[in-house]
Amino acid sequence: MKPLALALALIATSALPAFASSDTAKNAAFTLPALPYATDALTPAIDKQTMEIHHGKHHQAYINNLNAEVEKDSKLQGKTLGDIVTSVSKYGPAVRNNAGGHWNHSFFWNIMAPAAKTGTPSPELSKAIDDSFGSMDKFKEAFEKAGAGQFGSGWVWLIVNKNKKLEITATPNQDNPLMNDAKVKGTPIIGNDVWEHAYYLTYQNKRADYLKNWWSVVNWAKVSENYAEAVK
Numbered sequence: 001m002k003p004l005a006l007a008l009a010l011i012a013t014s015a016l017p018a019f020a021s022s023d024t025a026k027n028a029a030f031t032l033p034a035l036p037y038a039t040d041a042l043t044p045a046i047d048k049q050t051m052e053i054h055h056g057k058h059h060q061a062y063i064n065n066l067n068a069e070v071e072k073d074s075k076l077q078g079k080t081l082g083d084i085v086t087s088v089s090k091y092g093p094a095v096r097n098n099a100g101g102h103w104n105h106s107f108f109w110n111i112m113a114p115a116a117k118t119g120t121p122s123p124e125l126s127k128a129i130d131d132s133f134g135s136m137d138k139f140k141e142a143f144e145k146a147g148a149g150q151f152g153s154g155w156v157w158l159i160v161n162k163n164k165k166l167e168i169t170a171t172p173n174q175d176n177p178l179m180n181d182a183k184v185k186g187t188p189i190i191g192n193d194v195w196e197h198a199y200y201l202t203y204q205n206k207r208a209d210y211l212k213n214w215w216s217v218v219n220w221a222k223v224s225e226n227y228a229e230a231v232k
């Protein structure tokens, strides 16, 4: 590989979380990543049964469905999850929904942690949040509002956009801001799942309460790493 091509390949890889570049359909099917904590570790913000069903059933189903699409379509074979997500408009809705579902959930588990182990935002991230939103409280308020305002199922994100600035955006279904046809594009550093399956057992219809309590399990150490990667 020529030096320029190698540099570009490294940049392309570093823009995505580590799991995205290593998880490939080349030789083996996509597989469910293990949770980085026990299923009851996020209580009371997220209950054990929700975690078991969400990770073990919902996430697994996206992976099974994606693998079925890879089996059927040779163009998908050898592609990484990141490759598929960033060129998703080339494929049909089943690939969009299930590759998006696999990427989004893999990301989601990693930006949460038990309340005692969440760490704190880095000074650089704190400053960027203050600069973009006025304060951490104002950022949280705006993020919760975007999550509550996403009609039906979807996700709410904090991204680093092409100007290296923080921006909040919401996406429907299993779409995300890395998708090549996303309305607002960028690198996610926080994402919250606002599908009812993410909160209904504890919160029923009260999505706003889920969004508020969710901050107690946001892994600020990991989010700060995501931020540092994204602004490189």
Ligand code: MN
Pocket: 054, 058, 105, 193, 195, 197, 198
């Ligand atoms: Mn989900």
